[in-house]
Amino acid sequence: MKIVHVSDLHLRDHLPGTSDFPYRKSREMPDRLHELLRQIQFEDPDLLVISGDLLDYPLDEMDNPERQAQAEADLYVIADMLYPLDFPYVVLPGNHDQYEVYHAVFGDLPVEHTIQGYRIITFCDAEAADHVPERVGEQRDRFERVLQDDDPRPQIHIQHFVIAPEIDHEYPHNYRDAAVLQDQIVHSGKVRLVLSGHYHSGVKPFQTGTTTFAVIPAFCERPHPYWIYELMPDHVQFTAKTLLPVGRELPVF
Numbered sequence: 001m002k003i004v005h006v007s008d009l010h011l012r013d014h015l016p017g018t019s020d021f022p023y024r025k026s027r028e029m030p031d032r033l034h035e036l037l038r039q040i041q042f043e044d045p046d047l048l049v050i051s052g053d054l055l056d057y058p059l060d061e062m063d064n065p066e067r068q069a070q071a072e073a074d075l076y077v078i079a080d081m082l083y084p085l086d087f088p089y090v091v092l093p094g095n096h097d098q099y100e101v102y103h104a105v106f107g108d109l110p111v112e113h114t115i116q117g118y119r120i121i122t123f124c125d126a127e128a129a130d131h132v133p134e135r136v137g138e139q140r141d142r143f144e145r146v147l148q149d150d151d152p153r154p155q156i157h158i159q160h161f162v163i164a165p166e167i168d169h170e171y172p173h174n175y176r177d178a179a180v181l182q183d184q185i186v187h188s189g190k191v192r193l194v195l196s197g198h199y200h201s202g203v204k205p206f207q208t209g210t211t212t213f214a215v216i217p218a219f220c221e222r223p224h225p226y227w228i229y230e231l232m233p234d235h236v237q238f239t240a241k242t243l244l245p246v247g248r249e250l251p252v253f
Contacts (some may be wrong), residue, residue, distance in 0.1 A: 001230065005226065006202060009050070009054050010096060010220040015070045021205045024218070033078065039243065048088070050091045051159065051195055053198070054102070088113055095131070099177055117153060117190070134175060162198055164208065166178065173199045181210070193212050195214055195229075196214070196216075204240070225242050
């Protein structure tokens with residue numbers, strides 16, 4: 001089972017301007033994503049994961065109809081690139097996405113896949129008013145169900161926000177009850193791999209019990225990282241790759 005993981009595109013194409021942070025190359029993202037999808041064809045993956053912050057939506061204009069229309073057009077830029085792929089993909093929103101617009105474009109994607117004998121389970125969580133991520137309501141109910149059901153297949157959990165490790169940063173990256181979520185996952189013995197984005201510096205995969213947790217760095221920042229996981233019977237093999245050689249700059253268009 002081979003997974004290619006990328007996160008935090010912060011793309012803008014139809015949306016005007018760019019990220020407030022100049023090192024997030026929002027306006028380069030359509031070209032960079034196209035190059036990534038071309039490049040990973042040679043990896044022959046079983047699954048592509050894009051774990052949130054698809055767009056760099058202007059957060060002070062969440063209810064602006066013009067911005068929503070532009071965001072929808074930008075999500076279709078992504079969707080149109082993904083549609084021809086000959087392997088499955090997971091696409092989740094993050095805190096820099098407009099959730100209603102995301103659901104209008106990607107809402108028909110399944111929340112669970114079966115690939116190579118693994119249950120791939122996705123969670124569409126959101127931040128609370130204080131910017132702390134929460135897993136509540138239907139998402140929490142489904143999380144607890146899959147950890148307790150009788151299905152013997154190993155699971156892979158995917159979300160935007162960070163369950164583990166604890167991130168020491170001025171902006172909250174961990175779920176409000178991340179320690180509880182981590183404890184439930186590890187003690188279930190059912191989850192082989194937990195994939196997140198959100199924390200742009202990333203955290204290399206580490207194992208707790210029989211579960212490997214991974215937090216990938218942001219693709220929007222050079223050298224545009226993507227990670228590959230190969231699930232073996234007794235371990236997860238991990239390879240970190242970048243679209244650019246480290247230190248190389250692309251021309252600005």
